[in-house]
Amino acid sequence: MEIISDPHDMQGRARQWRGQGLKVVLVPTMGFFHQGHVSLMEYGKTIGERLVVSLFVNPAQFGPQEDLGRYPRDLDRDARLARDAGVDCLYTPEPGGMYPPGYQTFVEVESLADGLCGASRPGHFRGVATVVLKLLNQVSPQVAVFGEKDYQQLMVVKQMVADLNVPTEIVGRPIVREPDGLAMSSRNTYLSPEERAAALCLYRALLAVRELVATGAKSREHILAAVRQLISATPGSRIDYVSLVDPATLQEVEAIQGEARLLLAVWINNTRLIDNTLLSESRLCCV
Ligand code: AMP
Secondary structure, X not given: OEEEOOHHHHHHHHHHHHHOOOOEEEEEEOOOOOHHHHHHHHHHHHHOOEEEEEEOOOHHHOXXXXXXXOOOOOHHHHHHHHHHOOOOEEEOOOHHHHOOOOOOOOOXXXXXXXXXXXXXXXXXXXXXXXXXXXXXXXXXXXXXXXXXXXXXXXXXHHHHHHHOOOOOEEEEEOOOEOOOOOEOOHHHHXXXXXXHHHOHHHHHHHHHHHHHHHOOOOEHHHHHHHHHHHHHOOOOEEEEEEEEEOOOOOOEOOEOXXXXXXXXXXXXXXXXXXXXXXXXXXXXXXX
């Protein structure tokens, strides 16, 4: 496995692959790999001929009070996991290479990026859209793979690529969970054993809602009340947002008609966790 850190070298290698007619797949990450990242790599391996994984803790997507400085990092372990997953190139640019002195261009996606995590983390999706566009320009992949764990991010990136005519297909892949249901995340390493137990309230809330919906519940009021009740009963937890949205527009819906997405952000003491699930209107219906 090759490790490239210089954006120009990355572009050069990508140009060479394109010249050879190879199908290139990119998995963008911030590193500290877990099985969620590995599942994206394994999928990427099955659909392309060259697999690039980028590892970049992007300063532009962190707010001033956020965890950029303490975000977990372990390049040696990540390189081993990437190699084992069959990655051809681990791309590890430096902040100074991505945003050299004098840098001044950013990408803003409008309404999709406004609510949910965009409302709690101003500027976050501006940073995400910018770095993803830069990575797509550096690697020129035919396909880029993202996790549904960050569902709003996936939708923002799809919109950006469509709006700016970027010739890359964006593919979303399912959330990988710990055996007890907690969505895998590099930020789970921040949790103490007590907080780790409390963090399960997100998954429990999603499960409870899926059950409600399976028995015919549709209304936003009913669904959100169940989530709020379950989470507020968990010590140390505080809801940032809970939203029932149209899966394509991310606009709030009053009731599930066809499909909706339930999105959740919860603070467990000082750690902010997100999760989500697709909800399909139950066919079991009342007369
Ligand atoms: P991150 O390193 O957290 O920025 O994540 C890099 C990519 O991995 C993003 O596309 C995430 O959505 C995806 N990802 C993170 N956690 C998971 C998970 N538990 N299951 C599936 N994909 C994930």
